[in-house]
Amino acid sequence: MGGLVRITNPLLDVLEVLLQAFDSRTADLHGWAIMKATKRSGPTVYGVLDRLEDIGWISGRWEDENPEPGKPRRRLYSITPTGVTGERGILRERRPQALRSGSRAPGTALPGRHHVVPRGGVT
Amino acid sequence: MTAEILLGIVTGLLANELCEFGPWCARKLVRWSAFRRYTNPGRAEMRAEELTALINDRPGNLFKLITAVCFATNAIIVCGRRAIAREPDADRGVLPLPTGPDQEERQRLVVDWTRCRGHGLCAHLVPELMHLDAQGYPVILNMPVPNWLEKDAQQAVDMCPALALGLSHATPPQTALR
Numbered sequence: 001m002g003g004l005v006r007i008t009n010p011l012l013d014v015l016e017v018l019l020q021a022f023d024s025r026t027a028d029l030h031g032w033a034i035m036k037a038t039k040r041s042g043p044t045v046y047g048v049l050d051r052l053e054d055i056g057w058i059s060g061r062w063e064d065e066n067p068e069p070g071k072p073r074r075r076l077y078s079i080t081p082t083g084v085t086g087e088r089g090i091l092r093e094r095r096p097q098a099l100r101s102g103s104r105a106p107g108t109a110l111p112g113r114h115h116v117v118p119r120g121g122v123t
Numbered sequence: 124m125t126a127e128i129l130l131g132i133v134t135g136l137l138a139n140e141l142c143e144f145g146p147w148c149a150r151k152l153v154r155w156s157a158f159r160r161y162t163n164p165g166r167a168e169m170r171a172e173e174l175t176a177l178i179n180d181r182p183g184n185l186f187k188l189i190t191a192v193c194f195a196t197n198a199i200i201v202c203g204r205r206a207i208a209r210e211p212d213a214d215r216g217v218l219p220l221p222t223g224p225d226q227e228e229r230q231r232l233v234v235d236w237t238r239c240r241g242h243g244l245c246a247h248l249v250p251e252l253m254h255l256d257a258q259g260y261p262v263i264l265n266m267p268v269p270n271w272l273e274k275d276a277q278q279a280v281d282m283c284p285a286l287a288l289g290l291s292h293a294t295p296p297q298t299a300l301r
Contacts, residue, residue: 030177
């Protein structure tokens with residue numbers, strides 16, 4: 001599966017958030033926005049971002065300057081054209097609900113989510 | 124009255140300074156974490172800057188600190204795992220084999236066939252070097268005695284009830300090994 005070693009729940013959460021942003025053509029997301037949307041801890045989210053960036057499914061870029069003057073610039077993440085197909089494939093397979101109802105906030109658990117998606121995932 | 128106002132101002136300033144201390148610590152901590160967490164210097168530098176901005180985005184001074192501690196904990200765990208994974212690598216393929224004399228200088232076990240009665244004790248003492256044939260007589264493997272078996276070989280020699288086993292420097296004739 002395109003170099004993804006393990007498909008975990010945090011990975012699916014992050015993919016959902018990024019795909020939603022991609023589909024609705026909203027602004028690219030920065031790290032804190034992804035953390036807030038997935039309700040996952042910082043290291044977890046950044047571990048996923050590292051992996052996705054390594055396989056080229058997402059790309060990060062620095063914003064020109066923070067909208068708030070005097071604040072440090074942030075790094076924004078978006079899905080790459082090469083990543084879209086693979087990401088949709090994984091979500092279709094593992095979280096069909098997420099693709100159908102794009103409005104559900106990721107991280108808000110589906111009932112029995114942890115049982116639906118087994119840990120360890122597809123290799 | 125003026126003292127009270129002055130105290131109020133000083134306390135206010137102090138509280139403000141202390142409030143700024145938390146985020147400052149958090150920023151330092153995430154920078155440190157990024158450099159511990161990533162071995163690639165480019166990525167470490169990038170993440171260090173990025174996480175500083177992330178701490179800035181995160182509302183609440185206490186939450187900033189908690190987030191930073193999470194990153195630091197993760198960095199320490201990753202660092203530790205890396206160290207553990209690296210350690211056996213350094214020694215891989217280099218078993219600590221004891222060094223001894225060269226192959227030619229080492230002794231070999233030899234059987235005096237005129238004495239051997241096939242008690243079979245030697246094969247029990249040094250099964251690494253000999254086994255018994257169907258008749259119960261020893262068959263010595265064609266190899267010199269490695270130095271970690273020297274003690275056992277010597278014991279086998281000493282304990283042979285027929286005094287038929289010996290250690291010899293000479294390469295035995297091939298027939299004796301069959």
